[in-house]
Amino acid sequence: MNIYAVVMAGGVGSRFWPRSKKTMPKQLLKIFDNETMIQATVRRLKPIIKDENIFIVTNQIQADEVKKQLNFIPEKNIIIEPFGRNTAACIGLASIIIKSIDPNAVTIVLPADHIIKEEDVFVNTLLNAAKFAYESEGLVTIGINPTRPETGYGYIQIDEKKISDNIYKVLTFAEKPNYATALRFLESGDFLWNSGMFIWKVETILSEMKNLMPDLYEGLEEIEKHIGKNSFQEALVRNYGMMKKISIDYGIMEKSSRVYLTKGFFTWSDVGSWEEVYQLSEKDNDGNASFGLVYLDSVMDSYIYSPNKFAAVIGVDNLIVINTDDSLLVCRRDKSQDVKKVVDYLKMNKLEQFS
């Protein structure tokens, strides 16, 4: 069994403004430690996947930075979408390219900008799921055991009867719930967080696309004819442009009868806000995480980032301060979801040099 990876790196994270920019979204930033999030994502795969089997799907704006950060990945493995078409098209495109190399490939599809701890558990989870996907016609998704009534994630309900080693049949997908529903999910015990990571044979996902998304599949077949030819780019632009913007969850996973779940017993986060970055950061005895030339006086439970300029913070708590070369964010931790609105404001007011 040959395992391939498809790392989806097209995001334009606006929630990490002012650190994230159109040209430098979350997955290309060193949010934690000394590696960028996409570097960490690829590093975690190295124990089970050869570099030449790792594919990255990104866009024109980010391609150069992606190649720089992952210079050990063959350049031909960096797939550049001419336009964003959501995850179904993205996965379809990567799948036909991998199929052209290895029709029996098992692929692990995962976002570039997630945090995962207990990496050995993660890798074993992938291997076990890959084995099941290889031997079955299953579409396997990774569900995370919920630790809190999180309203920021989608949920997946499973039939608790185990089908094989850590493999369960999926009953339903649930959108991001309100708090009461999230609590009910948590208590029920059979709802897990939808991590957006998938394991399947390219053959399996493509045949399900043929059944459930025939228009999309037709476009993919058109593109497939030109793989390895000079006409590829032209055919890609023409057909990709016509594809509908549909997520793989909505287009395939919620409709297919072949969907399975494997439980991920490792710490996972999609790090959707500065608040989550704070939660995942190491803190001092006052509950502060600070980076750069920072002076703190009577500060509690705050996240201070000021790499290039001196920052003095006095008498505050539960605050996020992000001080970059061109912009400043000062935000209450429980308001960090509202950072998105700043990027919208900058766009509306023709201040995009700051976004």
Next chain:
Amino acid sequence: MNIYAVVMAGGVGSRFWPRSKKTMPKQLLKIFDNETMIQATVRRLKPIIKDENIFIVTNQIQADEVKKQLNFIPEKNIIIEPFGRNTAACIGLASIIIKSIDPNAVTIVLPADHIIKEEDVFVNTLLNAAKFAYESEGLVTIGINPTRPETGYGYIQIDEKKISDNIYKVLTFAEKPNYATALRFLESGDFLWNSGMFIWKVETILSEMKNLMPDLYEGLEEIEKHIGKNSFQEALVRNYGMMKKISIDYGIMEKSSRVYLTKGFFTWSDVGSWEEVYQLSEKDNDGNASFGLVYLDSVMDSYIYSPNKFAAVIGVDNLIVINTDDSLLVCRRDKSQDVKKVVDYLKMNKLEQFS
């Protein structure tokens, strides 16, 4: 009667960090409106004092900026202290220089970094006090009617029996009080804020220095001999260096029997902290005063200054945010006195490029 002014501009305001720097203290900054505080101080005097009668005492570091900001003042009127020796020496030096021009001069001595509103009332207060000082041998100080139990100012107690038009005999000077004492002062009705502004004849103040500070006076006499000669600078450095660092309040006003007070019935502040700047600034309906490219979302009662960089502030209240090119201050309004400690920290940690 010829009126002269001595504007004391030697301060190294650390309380307005990061806007104030050693080379650019409070009095040289545009904290309000479009003029610097020293420009406002001099402008307020123009209705009653000719430019050539206005003298500025400053130091080597600030001299060039002072001359630039007050380019209408004759350069010879910019007196440069070789070292800071507190207000008694500063006033003594200015007094012998003015005496050499006009032995009968009445001088108004005032700090460069105060805020005064109702400027017509202020000017009339000065004129009335100057008239009294000219006709008497009195040392007149301006006392401000206290409006709150302020613990940041010194107080002056008067004998309520009026001596002449708005002139009272001073009974005692009181240091900055604690809150309970400040309340008692406020209720007593005969305690006023010590504004640090003085009106007297040079002849009067110098004769009191001769009586009460003979060592200082001796040094002044030595310097006086060299006024207008090439030897002046050398004599100044030699004698000024030997003078004790004593304030005019402690050295003269608290000891002299010729001390009078005139009440200032105008809005006055020595603007000792960012909190006072906030108090004196115009605010929007949410109680915010903001300057620069600023985005506010759910922000109340805050002061935001970010002239050159975009600043987004979300979900905070009672905060001071000062975002300069090299430094950032984020401080709860009621902690703004602690900004001093940042400058001490920068000095201690060899980070003076930021102070």
